[in-house]
Amino acid sequence: MAVRNRLTGERTHVPSAVGRRSRVASGPHDRHHEIIDAALELFATIGYSGTTMAQIGDRLGMRGPSLYKHIASKQELLVEIVTGMMDELLRRQRAALAEGGDVRQRLSSIVAVHVQYHAEHRYEAFVGHREIDSLEEPHRSHILDLRREYESRFRELVQEGRGLDLFRTSSDRWSSYAILDMGIGVSAWYNPSGSVTPDELAATYAELALRMLGAERGD
Amino acid sequence: MAVRNRLTGERTHVPSAVGRRSRVASGPHDRHHEIIDAALELFATIGYSGTTMAQIGDRLGMRGPSLYKHIASKQELLVEIVTGMMDELLRRQRAALAEGGDVRQRLSSIVAVHVQYHAEHRYEAFVGHREIDSLEEPHRSHILDLRREYESRFRELVQEGRGLDLFRTSSDRWSSYAILDMGIGVSAWYNPSGSVTPDELAATYAELALRMLGAERGD
């Protein structure tokens, strides 16, 4: 699908994760997953309320009403995308923290995981951040709770590092917001056809974050 | 109007820039400006396509169709908001660069101006970044051109500083994107009722940016 790079304005053709309109040689279709995938790209490029069921169906070679044999509602698609994104982010963050190390290493790890996800899954991340207010209750409140939990880890580690005199920064709060937001921004401009891989970018950003906090690499 | 802080989930009451529904003691209304102001808050909180003309009218105590005595279309409202935002950002950036100084001072200045605007005018900034794809041509292309110009200044200064060995960073590109995005993020969480002023936050972020680039304060 054609997507525009935020900074260059260039349009890039990005293949879908699943074969589109390939009714043959695909075995038993996971229609539900295909629908989610098509909806994801449309939500990311033209927004949730800007996307019609007919457009989603068109991606799979069917009419809008036919989608309802596989899904319950348009809202369900958004809920699955956003909860899937937050669950995966939290899962990766917990795994990173479980590896231990000193506070610089742990902070570096959760920054890297944060950035890597936002590059690898830029559509999920973009939609997950942008369309939260399109979620109906109680889903919206649930996601906001999960996000607060996710974001608090950054601030906690900055505070911990400052308590140990390993970081020198004027404010735990603003610097943790800055680190979070620069990672979120990646989902708006990352180009998978470009020369940098998600894990290279993750390493670069982890270094930028540590330097911003006034720490050198923790190893 | 009730707005939600991205990180805390708290709702804050924010007075509009112009007196709402105050038909008396307001002198000759600038209806056009009042409509823009009401539309801005609605676009920021529920999105451009999620906002109806009836809702905008309701903010001013009138019906949707009555708005068309003062404006041409809903699209016109968005165009004015977004072009006004980009023009002001570029104006402030040029003024900052015109003050001169070494590359550290100039970079610090454009970061401060960037962050200050995104805190002071968080709604304009938020809408300006989020709703670009809601703009019809040729407005969208025009805004993208202006944004490219605005963003290129950051990268140019990072390159210049690195050429002079004043900055040490692995990539001009990623670090300038990081600086830009952490400033843009401010518009999503800044709370004018909070304890930090836009210019304090601007100074803090300028320091974070310089430290991220491996430079100490340039003065």
Next chain:
DNA sequence: CCTACCGATCGGTAGG
């Protein structure tokens, strides 16, 4: 998987 169609909503116009 389809067509036909519903109820609701929207931006905008007509004509005061």
Next chain:
DNA sequence: CCTACCGATCGGTAGG
């Protein structure tokens, strides 16, 4: 500034 209303579009249902 209003009401009445238009043409179009939308998510979703009925009934094959």
